[in-house]
Amino acid sequence: MSSLSVYHVSSPDLPNKVLTHFEDIASTLAEKGVRFDRWQAAAKIQPGASQEEVIAAYQVQIDQLMTERGYITVDVISLNSDHPQKAELRAKFLDEHRHAEDEVRFFVAGRGLFTLHIDDYVYAVLCEKNDLISVPAGTAHWFDMGEHPHFVAIRLFNNPEGWVANFTGEDIASRFPRLED
């Protein structure tokens, strides 16, 4: 089940609230400019499936997002716990960073934990299959796929380079809960 846990930066052990209803999650995030939508990921895709297979299965949805929201680049992260570089891949996203563009991720299988740091609050968004999250450019955040990754996410970008991150150098991510798997 998708969820949103909201913490004050000073209390990583105790969330102020935990939301599990889609409308509550979407409206709380919308107040901060974060878009949380639920789409139907109807094609059965297994974590570990190739980028080509995932893009072909979701071409209609990808085209819709590109046309309606102007994204120009797409790629796929598709990982299961057999992946030989899973620890390095996990570590790559675990430190707080920002992007110069919106972070748009459509989960078509499995789950992952996005944690957003906005002013004095931390928003931990557990994303699952069918969730489409759009985090505004410049938002400090990190992502945990867990020790045993099991997810497929389609990533959309509005720059031709794809994924470019600016790390903040802060250690805040190490104090907040990681994905339990």
Ligand SMILES: CSCCC(=O)/C(O)=C/O
């Ligand atoms: C769920 S997609 C992989 C993570 C990623 O692209 C990112 O920028 C995390 O912050």
Ligand SMILES: [Fe+2]
């Ligand atoms: Fe990111």
Ligand code: NI
């Ligand atoms: Ni699964």
